[in-house]
Amino acid sequence: MLSNHKLYAYLHEEILPLESAYLHVSDLAIQRGYGIFDFFKTHHGQPLFLEDYLNRFYASALLMGLEVPLSEEELVATITGLIQMNGLSESGVKMLLTGGYSENGYNPGPPNLIMMEQPLTLPSEAQVATGIKVITHEYVRELAAAKTINYIVGIKLIQQVKAKGADDVLYHQKGVVSEFPRSNFFLVKEDNTILTPAHEILKGITRKNVLELAGKKYRVEEGTVTLDDIAQAKEAFMTSTTKRVLPIVEVDGNPIGDGKPGTVSLDLLQDLIALEEAQITAV
Template sequence: MAIYYIDGEFVPAEKAVIPVDDLAILRGIGVFDLLRTYDGKPYFLDAHIDRLETSALKIGLSLPWSHDDIAGVVNQTLARNDIPEANIRIVVTGGSSTDFMNPSGSPRLLVLVSPVPRLPDHWYTRGVKIISWEVERPIPGAKSIDYISASLALKKAAAEGAIEALYIDRNGLALECTTSNIFAFIADKLVTPGRGILSGVTRKVVLQLAEGLFPIDVRDISRTELLAAEEVFITGTSKGLVPVIQVDEGIIADGRPGQRTLQLMAEMKRHTEKK
């Protein structure tokens, strides 16, 4: 059974609880970040904690823990679990509230671990379908615990044989997916949106790996432009880099993962194997 860190204590997963007056429960106030291990070691832990701190700042949560405090808790939690490769979810809740609206106590820090799930091989060899979903994050750049829109979008995606939903804003621009960033090869350039998004850590790694390999253009992408792209792929912590061969009913190019996408997948594999 997994051991979690819950507000100052390490407890078995089945005994992990927080008070019902926590604003995470009452109002959906809280932030989180998700990372994984490679060879048992947290992948870009500092970058994920940085993003957690930024998310908290954006929604007005003051963290009583230092960066090193949070890193220490993550490593201690991992050490108490025998999981070869783990997903690590760091959660900061809004804390308890006597009036059920405003915080009256300190935020709570939670660290949950679970085995990294094995995703289908065909995602990477044959590519996947995603759908578009017209919605915008209320606070771009904040990884908040409010995932109602994402949950509805993923339910619709699953019903249409897709694995992800791409957020489209009021101007018809492709932003990001529910738990992924979007990339496309357009006119021989690697293009990815740069505003109105939650910038993923895996996204940053891909951009670093792509330097020197392809021209890079961080800019807006319209849904129409995306459908006409030469290649499309998504990136995320738990899924890595996944080729996209279909958006809604539109087939991308010849309906197969593109060579440049496969090249970046190979670069990613070499990169993670060094960790």
Template structure:
């Protein structure tokens, strides 16, 4: 059975989705999206992701052309029709066809549901490394479609054996290109808030931390602190809780996945099990 997607109120094959070359999403990068995973028909934290999508639209002054109920109904229809064992749902809104090449027009709303693969298990057992890059993202609180810097850097970090890039301003870090960052210091989790996207996985880790015996401290983090961290991990929808054991050429602590990070990975796996009624992911 052919999979379907949602485009401006219609359910169509992905190949049928087209919009104007004059769309300011194309011409000016004026667009937003959000993304979450679906496990055997069970969406993970869909409400939180749609809340963030609505907040991104509000911050950019964009009007969503469909109601929350209509969007949720469309997502359910895609999931029920496509029946992927593991998939991702992306809710995307572009600024619409521009009358003058700059001004926004009538927005396009696209919702896709596509099959995905699980992340490499070795990333959790062995940890990963990051490359650093001095860069400050524009409007970090908004999940825009502008990832030009990350896309440009991807071949470089892959060539050097890293999985992503950690942004900083020369003194303080902000975030990985698609993830939030946490430091472990004793029984304390340290994460930043200013200049970063409010990640849904980040939110869930902060909320579950006290149940696992951790206190949470939200404050700016220096690049120096990251390099001498007791343990370090990053969070996102795709990465979940992923241990970071190396920055550039410098190992974090022992260069091994930390014991406390393992506790957090197991805690998040149980949270995902409860959210999606799926067996826990074992590391």
């Protein structure tokens, strides 16, 4: 990917050069951090699991009282046009819906719809083989079922995560685990039962796919997960659009299992990769 590759974005009903895509300072996304977004990836220039991501995008908008200015059919056509213009093989596409231009900096206006596409890099083989380390933090996202643009706590904790030699932070409330700022959490019990939190989370599309894949081979449970459960787990991993299935080998300085990526986690990663390839083959 050449650094001078020209990229385009969608804003105000047109596709225009990325460097020309601006919002006015009166937008509630700027004034109050009010808005929602969603993010999907392309593989060989084709969107993966697009219907699921669009359904969540419209659901988040509904939860936040925002109206998407395009029908789903129009949105798909716009996404297709943007992808074709950018000409990226492996990419991430972000759809943003803001609170709109506000006359008083508080009341919403007609929402602004923005779409951007950028090159995407997935975790390396070395990172998967090594696994990642995480810390925990007591916090529950407000309106967790909506994919809002509010990432204040996660961003604020970046320096603390780095200072502790970790890669990410896992949220919990009084010992009950929910999610990462941008990923879902899974653990594997000694009997290979796979457990993932069911409450106070954003239900990720990768989470959904992994649950379906895992259910074909393993016992799967959605429910309450505690820090004590993590201490007794054989394996742990996170799932997201950009991370796929990424093994977790340490939480708060304590190893998970033998401190290495587990066979169940790695097995599910290969199943997910195969599912992604099948999506492209079916197009």
